[in-house]
Amino acid sequence: MTDTLHYEIVSPERLLKDAEAAMIVVPGADGDFAALPAHAPMMSTIRPGVVEIFETEGGTPERLFVKGGLAQISPAGLTILAEETLSLDDVDLDDLNKKIADTREDIEDAKDDVERAGFEKELAWMVALADIVAH
């Protein structure tokens, strides 16, 4: 058994991270889970939330906001196919709140269900992000 977990975070535009960590907390669709070395193989969709990368056990985690995606744990390690990632430091809460309000209006004005579903998806990640930043 290895004592570090190999992980990769890939966005459509590029390979973001390819390194080793002691533990990674992933915001799975059915609840957060912590990926440790030699975790059983699994696959899970990710809800908008924060991925926490603990490089050393008990250290301060590196926090990365993920808009959604897929996490796959294979014997080779953890792969996160992220839709889009944001560094939490870059977020402007006022700006975000305005965008949330705008999107809420858009949902009201949506022409059909398909359009509404698109806006609702946008809203979901923005609300999740606002929640995390505010706390």
Added chain:
Amino acid sequence: MPSLKDLKIRINSVKSTQKITKAMKMVAASKLKRAQEAAEAARPYAERMEKVLTGLGASVAGQPGASPLLIGTGKDDVELVIVASSERGLCGGFNTNIVKAARIHLRELIAAGKTVKILCIGKKGFNVLRREFGDKIIDVKDMSGIKKLGFADAQTIAQEVLAMYERGEYDVATLFYAKFQSALVQLTTKQQLIPTPLPEAANENEAADELGGAAYDYEPDETAILDDLLPRNVAVQIYRGLLENAASEQGARMTAMDNATRNAGDMIDSLSITYNRTRQANITKELIEIISGAEAL
């Protein structure tokens, strides 16, 4: 016979054209490098996505309730043809080749009695296609304002394409673009986007191998993961197509401008020879006049 002055003017104008084509070639070369890097950077995501889809798709495809993005609508009466071209010309046969391939496909479909809808990305392809298929073009995406193509741009297009699919406006979607091979070679490619074609795994074992040969736990479950993944795959495929297209465009432009520079060089050479000959002939003529004048005395 053009006068010496006319020849000089022509030589100078060809020279300045050559300077322009040379500069354009160098600009295309540096843009090509960037476009290639972007295409390469996008590759890991697409590869991993493909692996997951192959593994998952094989196990879900047979089940009832599988996503229509995977199994289709059961018809192929209406086809959406997405044609990616460039925003700017002067890139050799790049746009012509894409449009030609698309046109052949479109004519086949129409001949088979199917309805076609065309979505143009980039206005160069639109300008040619509208002559023959003007009434079938539903939209043109203007990419000229985009400096660096990002995933968000592809996603906007993908969302529209998917929304139309969900509203039942078409059954099959195909994407035409030029795949980048080298600065000299670009392959016009036709790719089916919807329903998502699964890379064929020879058998169940191979499908399992794609996932590392382990039994997986799925959260929430396979179908839900696939439902989440398939729309994203469409965006990824469009993004990849557009990136390849961008690299191809710059490659084609570089080659075209290189040829133009060389042609201009040839032209300058031959014009210079004509210029020198004319000059010599003029001198000879003047000499003959002086000599024959002297003889006459």
